[in-house]
Amino acid sequence: MISVVILGAGNVASHLFKAFYNAEGVTVKQWYNRHIKSIQSFHADVPLTDDLSELSEADIYILAVSDDAVSELSSKLPFENRLVVHTSGSVSIHDIDKKHRRGVFYPLQTFSRSADIDFSEVPICLETLDKADYHILKTLATSITQHTKRVNSEQRASLHLAAVFVNNFTNQLYRIAQEITESKSAEFDLLKPLILETARKIQELSPYRAQTGPAKRHDKSTIKKHLKLLDNEHHEAIYKLLTQSIQKTHGR
Numbered sequence: 001m002i003s004v005v006i007l008g009a010g011n012v013a014s015h016l017f018k019a020f021y022n023a024e025g026v027t028v029k030q031w032y033n034r035h036i037k038s039i040q041s042f043h044a045d046v047p048l049t050d051d052l053s054e055l056s057e058a059d060i061y062i063l064a065v066s067d068d069a070v071s072e073l074s075s076k077l078p079f080e081n082r083l084v085v086h087t088s089g090s091v092s093i094h095d096i097d098k099k100h101r102r103g104v105f106y107p108l109q110t111f112s113r114s115a116d117i118d119f120s121e122v123p124i125c126l127e128t129l130d131k132a133d134y135h136i137l138k139t140l141a142t143s144i145t146q147h148t149k150r151v152n153s154e155q156r157a158s159l160h161l162a163a164v165f166v167n168n169f170t171n172q173l174y175r176i177a178q179e180i181t182e183s184k185s186a187e188f189d190l191l192k193p194l195i196l197e198t199a200r201k202i203q204e205l206s207p208y209r210a211q212t213g214p215a216k217r218h219d220k221s222t223i224k225k226h227l228k229l230l231d232n233e234h235h236e237a238i239y240k241l242l243t244q245s246i247q248k249t250h251g252r
């Protein structure tokens with residue numbers, strides 16, 4: 001049985017709590033947040049605290065807090081030589097205070113507190129400084145997911161950067177598409193099957209092979225029509241930049 005203490009109460013911490021609470025072979029010994037109000041409703045399920053000096057002894061301490069809080073919070077922990085991990089894609093493992101055994105437990109997914117998530121499908125990227133700690137962390141991760149991967153800091157930084165492209169930037173493009181359709185009272189919902197198929201298709205084809213559309217075809221007249229239809233200069237700039245990017249990739 002692996003014991004964990006979760007620190008933080010945001011999007012990631014609340015999903016991790018639910019996943020570990022229901023997992024075999026894991027006990028959530030305690031849940032810490034600096035403002036106890038955010039976790040008060042769980043008081044019947046797990047011991048809670050907002051006081052670092054009251055932290056229980058556990059095998060692993062998971063800092064699921066804002067990126068810029070990892071370093072300071074880790075140095076405030078009133079113990080040393082225990083396994084302390086953070087959940088960030090972009091924070092260095094070395095940002096955790098060196099008085100601890102250090103690791104990273106980065107779930108490569110987008111989490112919102114209010115949206116359900118099936119953790120068994122979430123890849124968890126693991127990193128430790130010590131080999132024995134890797135095995136403990138891997139055992140913890142496999143209690144909630146089938147997908148674990150040893151990833152070094154450089155690889156994690158590139159995955160996090162790539163995640164911004166596939167998730168945040170793509171989502172912003174959905175938002176722009178919604179503004180474009182709503183401006184003409186067309187239904188954004190009609191695009192949803194296309195959105196799903198775009199994501200499904202790259203499970204089988206490489207993004208290179210899956211590309212279609214006027215930019216790839218170098219269809220100048222359609223591109224010209226689209227640019228004329230755009231009445232927002234910001235959207236026009238994005239259209240031009242992405243068209244250039246596709247044409248650079250696909251050439252003639």
Ligand SMILES: NC(=O)c1ccc[n+]([C@@H]2O[C@H](COP(=O)([O-])OP(=O)(O)OC[C@H]3O[C@@H](n4cnc5c(N)ncnc54)[C@H](OP(=O)(O)O)[C@@H]3O)[C@@H](O)[C@H]2O)c1
Binds near residue numbers: 009011035065106109
């Ligand atoms: N959201 C995602 O999709 C996602 C995905 C993968 C990894 N991550 C990573 O997971 C970590 C948490 O992200 P999140 O989205 O769960 O963040 P979040 O929802 O913004 O929650 C941040 C948590 O950190 C706590 N916190 C902030 N500053 C603190 C400080 N100085 N001392 C102690 N606690 C502090 C907050 O406490 P209060 O509640 O008291 O304000 C809150 O509980 C980050 O490293 C993030 O990069 C996020």
